Amino acid sequence: MTTARVEHPNPLDAIVMEQTLRLEDLVNREGLTELLKSFYALFGIPLRIYSGENMLLGDAQKEHEVCAYVNTLMKGRSACGKIVGEVKVPLTNAEFSAYIQRAKDTNPQAIFAFVNANGGGQAFLKSFHESGLAAAGVKILATPDLVLESYLPAYGDFADGIISSGNYSANHDSKLNRAFVAAVEAADNNEAPPDFNSVATYDLMNAIYRVVNAQNGVLDPDRTMALLRGMKFESPRGPIMIDPDTRDIVQNVYLRKTEKKNGKLVNTEFATIPMVKDPYEK
Numbered sequence: 001m002t003t004a005r006v007e008h009p010n011p012l013d014a015i016v017m018e019q020t021l022r023l024e025d026l027v028n029r030e031g032l033t034e035l036l037k038s039f040y041a042l043f044g045i046p047l048r049i050y051s052g053e054n055m056l057l058g059d060a061q062k063e064h065e066v067c068a069y070v071n072t073l074m075k076g077r078s079a080c081g082k083i084v085g086e087v088k089v090p091l092t093n094a095e096f097s098a099y100i101q102r103a104k105d106t107n108p109q110a111i112f113a114f115v116n117a118n119g120g121g122q123a124f125l126k127s128f129h130e131s132g133l134a135a136a137g138v139k140i141l142a143t144p145d146l147v148l149e150s151y152l153p154a155y156g157d158f159a160d161g162i163i164s165s166g167n168y169s170a171n172h173d174s175k176l177n178r179a180f181v182a183a184v185e186a187a188d189n190n191e192a193p194p195d196f197n198s199v200a201t202y203d204l205m206n207a208i209y210r211v212v213n214a215q216n217g218v219l220d221p222d223r224t225m226a227l228l229r230g231m232k233f234e235s236p237r238g239p240i241m242i243d244p245d246t247r248d249i250v251q252n253v254y255l256r257k258t259e260k261k262n263g264k265l266v267n268t269e270f271a272t273i274p275m276v277k278d279p280y281e282k
Contacts, residue, residue, distance in 0.1 A: 027051075032058035094120060096127035104131050110139040113146060121146050125158035139163060144267075147258050150192035152265040159265055162258040167251050168196040168237040169267040180236040194236075203235050207242075239275070248278050 036047045036058045049058045085106040087099045096115075103111055111133070115124045124146075128134060140146075144166030152159055170181050170193035180202065184194040194202075211227045212219065230244040238252040255271040 027057050029057055089115065089120075091115075091120075094123050096120075096124045097131070100124075100127045100131045100133070104133055108133075108138055110141050112141040114143050115146060121151055122154055122158070125155055129158055134161075144168075144196055144256075147256075147267055148195045149267070150195060152258070155265070159258045160260060164256050164258070164267065165253055166196060166256060166267070167253055168199045169254060169256055169269055170194050171261075171266040171268055172237060172254075173269070174236070174238070176234055177236040196237075199235060199237050203237075203240060206233060206235070207231060238272075241275070243277060246278070250275050250277050252276065 032049065036049070039047060047058070051057055085103065085108070087102050089096070089099050093099075093115075111128070113124060115121060125140075128140065140162045142162055142164045144164050147155075147159060147162055147164050149170045170177075180199070181193055184198055185192075207228065210231065210233070211224050214227055215223060225247075228242050229247060230242060232239070232241045234240075235251075241250040242248070243250050253273040253276045254269040255273075256267040256269050258265055258267050260266075261268070
């Protein structure tokens with residue numbers, strides 16, 4: 001007995017497309033998103049689906065913490081829509097190769113890193129460079145604690161090119177800061193330049209001196225708090241003010257790039273967001 005396979009014509013073969021249809025033109029995005037949300041609710045697995053042209057078609061996941069604030073800003077939602085992944089690392093972690101590989105698998109343009117710099121920064125940067133991400137042009141965006149001035153000498157070239165935001169850099173260009181840096185280095189035998197912890201201590205002592213001086217050394221609690229509300233003065237970090245309503249600090253936030261100058265790594269400020277209030281203080 002012999003058998004033969006009967007070829008059934010595919011009805012789609014008879015359809016002639018006069019134009020190419022894109023996936024984003026065919027997919028019902030609301031329906032896809034609802035499906036993804038149901039999957040997320042059942043299994044707790046976040047999903048995000050993109051078309052071949054990198055257009056977001058469906059999204060179901062817990063909102064990134066940073067996006068909760070960024071989404072309130074102009075163009076913030078579109079920026080957060082471009083986040084392709086998130087890896088949460090234990091603060092005491094000292095081995096990053098597996099986490100870096102997960103980030104690498106998403107083919108990112110940049111990685112925002114918040115790690116325990118007091119022990120984890122050097123290991124993170126080493127894994128980042130060994131993975132080939134730096135050679136591929138992927139940028140590191142970071143909080144200022146990753147690039148504390150006291151850590152930079154140990155990082156070497158691994159830190160070159162990191163973009164960070166912060167309220168202070170020892171490289172801040174002002175007469176007061178240059179004097180502050182010189183005084184700290186002289187007192188510390190040039191072991192390390194000051195960082196944001198140093199300038200916070202300086203500003204605290206400055207505020208204490210001002211309220212004590214204004215009261216001729218006889219302190220009244222109510223008078224002290226009244227003097228602190230709205231207090232303004234020039235700091236090595238730039239102008240600062242104590243918000244009279246929240247009693248929190250209002251200060252400049254700087255965008256900085258870590259780079260070599262005169263053979264030494266420094267955080268060079270290249271943009272300033274003036275007098276920023278804590279966005280979570282009402």
